[in-house]
Amino acid sequence: MTLETAGKADMKYTNQRVEIITFLREHKGHPTVDEIYDGVRKKLTRISKATVYKNLKFLSEKGLIEEVNVKGVTRFEANFVPHHHLICRKCGKIEDFESDELFDYLMKVAGGIEGFNIDSVNTNFYGECKDCKEKNRNG
Structure with missing residues (x-):
């Protein structure tokens, strides 16, 4: 682009x-x-x-x-490759997560919504990142 x-x-x-x-x-x-x-x-x-x-x-x-x-x-x-986000609840770190299968599935579900033309989707996954998990284990 x-x-x-x-x-x-x-x-x-x-x-x-x-x-x-x-x-x-x-x-x-x-x-x-x-x-x-x-x-x-x-x-x-x-x-x-x-x-x-x-x-x-x-x-x-x-x-x-x-x-x-x-x-x-x-x-x-400014990343417009279809992707989702992995967000750490502890430190706030955000990582991009690309999955064609998830994107295709979400667009299929979105296509069934009447009265709204959806052209893009993304999903945020919340949890604990590897670094925070390691700190908890060692701390």
Whole structure:
């Protein structure tokens, strides 16, 4: 997906928006607003946190990035390969989980919903990550 075709958004691609999307595509994970601000500020030294936040909301509304909320903290990603999330209830770590079988099954179920055209699905799985499980075992 290119910036020109992503989300089929009819919008102006400002330097700020391009740098935010570029940062998210290069950053493997689910960074917070603060992490995105720190990363983008390395290239756009005069950008404000308010500008980053405003653009993240805008890009999310246009479908160019995704928001993931964990423990009251909004995180963002630009991974549009169909995937789900594994979320640790203890530390808040988020990992992507890809499963064609699960995606196909969920889309099949979603296809049976009347009066709503569903074009995408994702599922969040909550539990305890390997690191927290290990800490509990050793702590």
